[in-house]
Amino acid sequence: MRNASHTLFFAAVAASATLLSSCDVGLPAGRTPHREGNRLDMGDQLKLKPQRKDLFGTRPTGLMEPQPGTVAVGETPYPYAQNEADKAGAELKNPLEPTPAVLAHGKFVYENVCIACHGPKGAGDGTVTALFPKPPSLMTQKVREWPDGQLFHRPMRGQNSMPSHARQVDQHDAWSVVLWIREMEKSEPVAPETAPSPGGKS
DSSP, rough: HHHHHHHHHHHHHHHHHHHHHHTOOSSSSSSTTTTTTTSSSGGOOOOOTTSSSSSTTTOOOSSOOEEEEOOOOOOOOOOOOOOOOHHHHHOOOOOOOOHHHHHHHHHHHHIIHHHHHHHHTSSSSOOGTTOOOOOTTTBBHHHHSSSSSHHHHHHHHOOTBOOTTTTTHHHHHHHHHHHHHHHHHHHOOOOOOOOTTTTTTO
8 A cells, every 4th residue: 555655646746847847837948047927037037128019019119210310420410401401501611621542432422322323424324214314414604603502411411313312321421521522623624514313313
């Protein structure tokens, strides 16, 4: 009788151990060495995580929206409206000098952002003009006579079918592109004035 009770006892212990291990209750398991069945480890607690929904599953809050008026470090808000190109041209001065390093940077930005529409020499013959309206040449006398600030204003605010590029290039990039365009004007012939295509850029 006693042996039978011992056998039943050990069988019950073995069954309990098997059950506990399969249910992950009270035994170390998972990616952390001491995760317990009560799931109270810090790795398991509710928390905000980047690009995930909030604790109530309603909306993403891991990346919080900036407060109104917040400005990124090193960024200066552009103060001119889209229709204030003349004002920008009169008031803005290029803060950069056409040093070899600045021109190299301007060329790099132009060839990675502007060239698709404006073409390698600013003639408005970029590859996307096969599908979209061709922009006027940047080599016309009209553009050559624009103050640097007016040329800078175009990528900042956009014009006609060209959207603002202020999120793609910062102001340092845009000013360096202005200098690179001025550099191209030195070696490229003056292009004739042409009427912009419907919805075209100028």
